Amino acid sequence: MDTSRLIRKSETEWWIEPFAGMTVPGIIYATENLVRDMDEKVYEQVSSVARLPGIVQASFAMPDAHWGYGFPIGGVAAFDSDSGVVSAGGVGFDISCGVRALRTGLTVDDVAPVKKELADVLFRAIPAGVGSTGTLKLNSNQMMDMLTGGARWAVDSGYGVREDLERIEEYGCMAGARPENVSDLAIKRQKDEMGTLGSGNHYLEVQKVTEVFDIELARAFGVRPGEVVLSIHCGSRGLGHQIGTDYLRKMVSEAPAFGWKMPDRELAFAPIHSKLGQEYLGAMRAGINCALANRQIITHLARQAFVRILPAAKLDVIYDVSHNTCKLEQHIVNGVRRELYVHRKGATRAFGPGHPALPRALEAAGQPVLIGGTMGTASFILAGAAATLGGTAAGETAAFSSSCHGAGRQMSRHQALRQWNGRQIVDQLAARGILIRTPSQRGVAEEAPGAYKDVTAVVDAAHEAKLSRKVARLEPLVCIKG
Numbered sequence: 001m002d003t004s005r006l007i008r009k010s011e012t013e014w015w016i017e018p019f020a021g022m023t024v025p026g027i028i029y030a031t032e033n034l035v036r037d038m039d040e041k042v043y044e045q046v047s048s049v050a051r052l053p054g055i056v057q058a059s060f061a062m063p064d065a066h067w068g069y070g071f072p073i074g075g076v077a078a079f080d081s082d083s084g085v086v087s088a089g090g091v092g093f094d095i096s097c098g099v100r101a102l103r104t105g106l107t108v109d110d111v112a113p114v115k116k117e118l119a120d121v122l123f124r125a126i127p128a129g130v131g132s133t134g135t136l137k138l139n140s141n142q143m144m145d146m147l148t149g150g151a152r153w154a155v156d157s158g159y160g161v162r163e164d165l166e167r168i169e170e171y172g173c174m175a176g177a178r179p180e181n182v183s184d185l186a187i188k189r190q191k192d193e194m195g196t197l198g199s200g201n202h203y204l205e206v207q208k209v210t211e212v213f214d215i216e217l218a219r220a221f222g223v224r225p226g227e228v229v230l231s232i233h234c235g236s237r238g239l240g241h242q243i244g245t246d247y248l249r250k251m252v253s254e255a256p257a258f259g260w261k262m263p264d265r266e267l268a269f270a271p272i273h274s275k276l277g278q279e280y281l282g283a284m285r286a287g288i289n290c291a292l293a294n295r296q297i298i299t300h301l302a303r304q305a306f307v308r309i310l311p312a313a314k315l316d317v318i319y320d321v322s323h324n325t326c327k328l329e330q331h332i333v334n335g336v337r338r339e340l341y342v343h344r345k346g347a348t349r350a351f352g353p354g355h356p357a358l359p360r361a362l363e364a365a366g367q368p369v370l371i372g373g374t375m376g377t378a379s380f381i382l383a384g385a386a387a388t389l390g391g392t393a394a395g396e397t398a399a400f401s402s403s404c405h406g407a408g409r410q411m412s413r414h415q416a417l418r419q420w421n422g423r424q425i426v427d428q429l430a431a432r433g434i435l436i437r438t439p440s441q442r443g444v445a446e447e448a449p450g451a452y453k454d455v456t457a458v459v460d461a462a463h464e465a466k467l468s469r470k471v472a473r474l475e476p477l478v479c480i481k482g
Contacts (some may be wrong), residue, residue, distance in 0.1 A: 001038040005208075006077075012063075012465035016043065022050040022059075027030065030063040033455060037410065041067035042074075043203035048264050049077050051445035053271075056340055057333055060399040062347050063461035064408030064453060068092070070266035073346035073409075081328065081339040083415055084301065085269035086277045088251060088284075091326050093244035095287030097202075097235030098169070098322035098348075099370035099405075100295045104387040105305065105314040106228045108208045111477065115435060118132035118206065118309045124438035125305040126204050127196040127297055131442070134195040134394040136297065143187050146194070150289030154296035160303075166359045172296070174289050178282025182239070189238030190290060193344055195297035201406075202234040203372075204302065206377060206478035208344045213470040217383050219399040221318055230306075230315060231300050231474070232377060233372045235324065236291040243287050247280045254381065262360035272341055279324070288325060291317050294333065295320055306454050308449040318381070319368035322407035323348045331400050342400050350384035350403040350468045358430035369468045371405045375436055375479040376429050376449035380459045403468040407455035413446040419449040438481040447481065448461025 005027070007012040014035055016026035026046035028035060049071055050059035056078045065074030072090025079085055111118065116375050127134045138146060146153045151172030155162060165172040197204060207229045208273045223229070236243075251268035254276055260269075269276035301313070306313040328342045333340075351357055351367040358367055369382035384401060411419075422441030425448055429436055438444055463470045 001035055001040055001043055002400070003032065006035070006041065008017030008022055012461050014095045016427060018050065022047055024055050024058045026051050026061070027058045028061040028065065029461065029467060030463045031457065034063050034461055036455065038065060038136065039067050040218055042072045043428055045070070045072040046075065048267055048450045049075060052077070052079070052085055052087065052267065052269060053260060054080040054376070055258055056080055056338070060223035060406040062402065062467070063458045064346070064404045065258050066408045068345060071343065071345045073168055074404065075345045076343065076347045076399050078331065078340040078400050079272065081092055081272065081341060084272050084341055086280055086326055086341060087267060087269040087343065088248040089266050089268065089282060090245050090343045090345055091244070091284060092324040093241045094235040094324055095240035095243060096322040097324045098249050098291060098320065099322035099372050100232045101318040101368070101370050102230045102299065102320055103222050104228045104368050106310060106312065107226050107448035108228060109205065110310060110312070111228050115477060117265065118306070119435040119437050121305045121309055122204060122302065122478065123480050125301045126480055127317070127481055128198070128439060129443070130199040132196045132482070134182060135194040135262050138194060144179045146293050147182065147286040148177050149173055150292040151296040152463050154293040159297045164299065164317050166361070168292060168320040169322055172292055174292070174412060177285040177289050179286045179431070182243060182286050183281040186239045186242035186246065188240055188465045193237040194294055196237065196297070197482045198237050200482045201439065201447055203287055203394045204298065204480040205231045205375070205379070205412050205476050206476040207476055209472050210475045211473040213472065216469045217365050217469065218361065221368055221381060222316065223318065223381060228297060228477070229474055230302060231370070231372065232295050232302070234294060234298065236287045237294065239290050240287040242430065243283050248285065249382060250276055252376070268385065268433045270345045284326060288322065291322065292319060292320070319370060321348055321368065321370055329400070332396055339398070343378065344402055346405050347402045348405045349401060351401050352384040353382070369403050371404060371455065373455045374407060374447060374452050375476060376434060376451040377407065377452070377455050379474045380455070380470065381472045382459065382462065383471050385466050385469045394481045398465070398467055404458050404462045407458055410449060410453045414447050416446050416451040417442065420450065434476050435478045436481055437478070438482070443482055
C-alpha cells in the first residue's frame with residue numbers, strides 16, 4: 001500500500017481522511033512494514049466501508065488486513081442501531097468462524113512418545129477436507145434445535161459438559177437466532193457436516209506453549225510454559241456459506257428500493273430495521289449457533305481421541321471466540337454510551353478487564369483473544385486490552401474492542417499452488433517435528449506457511465497498538481488440516 005495517502009498518527013495507527021463520500025475516516029492499525037505489504041484493495045475497501053449509511057467513528061482495519069469480499073478481511077465497522085445498516089459482506093461467508101483453545105494438563109514430554117499415534121487417531125476422529133461429512137446426521141427437528149441452541153444444544157445432546165459453556169462467547173448460544181430465515185438449501189448442506197473441520201485455513205492443532213509473555217494473565221487463563229494445548233479453528237461450514245450467498249443476492253436485488261447507491265456490489269447492505277435486515281440478522285445468528293455447536297462437537301470427538309492415547313488428558317476449555325460476526329453491543333463514542341451493530345470480519349472480539357459479558361473467572365484478566373497461525377508457524381493467546389464500559393473516565397475503546405485474528409494471507413491460493421508442493425511441505429514440517437495429517441495435498445500447498453504474513457509481526461503490532469495484550473506463544477506439534 002502507498003503510505004503517502006495516509007496520515008500517520010503513531011507507530012501503529014494510520015488514517016485515511018474522509019474523501020469522496022466517506023462520512024468517517026479509515027483507520028489502519030499496523031506497523032509501517034505491515035502497511036506497506038498490504039494490497040491496495042485494503043485501502044479501497046476500508047474507504048468504501050466508510051461510505052456506508054450510519055457508520056460510527058471510523059472504518060477500521062486490523063494488522064492482518066487483506067483483500068476480502070466487500071469488507072477487507074481484518075475489517076471492523078459499527079453502525080448506529082437506528083439509522084445504520086447490516087452487510088452480509090461485513091460478516092463474511094464463514095459465519096462465526098473462530099478458534100477454541102483447550103489446555104490438556106499434559107506436557108510436551110507426555111505427548112512426544114505417542115505423537116504419531118495421537119496424530120493418526122485425531123485424523124480418524126475429526127473429518128476434514130472439502131465436503132467432509134461426519135457420523136452425526138441431524139433430522140429437521142434436530143437442525144432447528146441446533147440452530148437455536150448452539151453449543152448449549154450440543155452439550156444437552158451429550159457432546160461435552162456444562163462447564164464448557166462458561167468459556168464460550170455468548171455462553172455457547174447466540175440469542176435472537178431465527179432458523180426459519182435459513183434456506184432449505186443451507187440446512188441441506190449442513191445436516192451431515194456437524195463435527196467436521198472443512199477445508200481452507202481450518203485446522204485442529206496440538207500445540208506446545210513455548211513462551212509466556214505475561215505470567216499473571218497466563219495463570220488466569222490456566223496456561224503454563226511447556227504445556228500442550230489443543231486449538232480448533234473452523235466455522236459454520238456449508239450452512240454459513242449458503243446464508244451469506246442467499247442474503248448477499250437479496251441485498252443486491254433490493255438495494256434500489258432503499259434509495260442508496262452502493263459503493264461496491266460486494267458491499268450490499270440492508271437497513272438494520274428493514275424486513276430484510278432483520279431476516280438476515282436472524283439467519284446470521286443461527287449461523288453463529290451452528291459454528292458454536294460445531295466446535296463443541298469437535299471438542300467432544302477430540303477428547304475421546306486424546307484419552308484413548310493419553311488417559312490423563314483433561315482438555316478444559318480456555319476460551320472460544322469467533323471472528324466473523326455482527327453483534328449488537330454497547331460502546332462509548334465521544335463520551336456517550338450507544339448501542340451499535342459491530343461487524344467484525346476476520347477480526348476478533350477483545351473485551352478488556354471488567355467487561356460485563358465475561359465470565360466471573362475472567363473478569364480481572366479480560367477476554368482471551370485466540371490468534372491462529374499456520375501449520376508451520378506460531379499461534380498466540382492474547383488478552384483484551386481496551387478500556388471497557390465504565391473502565392476509564394471516557395470508557396472509549398480502540399476499534400470497538402477488536403483485535404486481529406491471524407497472520408492474514410499475503411498471496412492467493414492460486415499463487416501458492418504455483419510456488420509450493422503439498423508433499424514437500426509435509427516432509428519439511430515433519431523434519432521440524434510437526435506432523436501433518438490431511439486428505440488433500442493441494443490444500444496443504446494452498447495453505448503453505450509462506451502464503452501468509454508473519455504472524456509474530458501481526459501480533460506485535462496488535463500489542464503495540466493496545467488492541468490486545470500478549471500472553472503466550474504456541475507452536476505446532478500435530479496439525480489436522482483440511
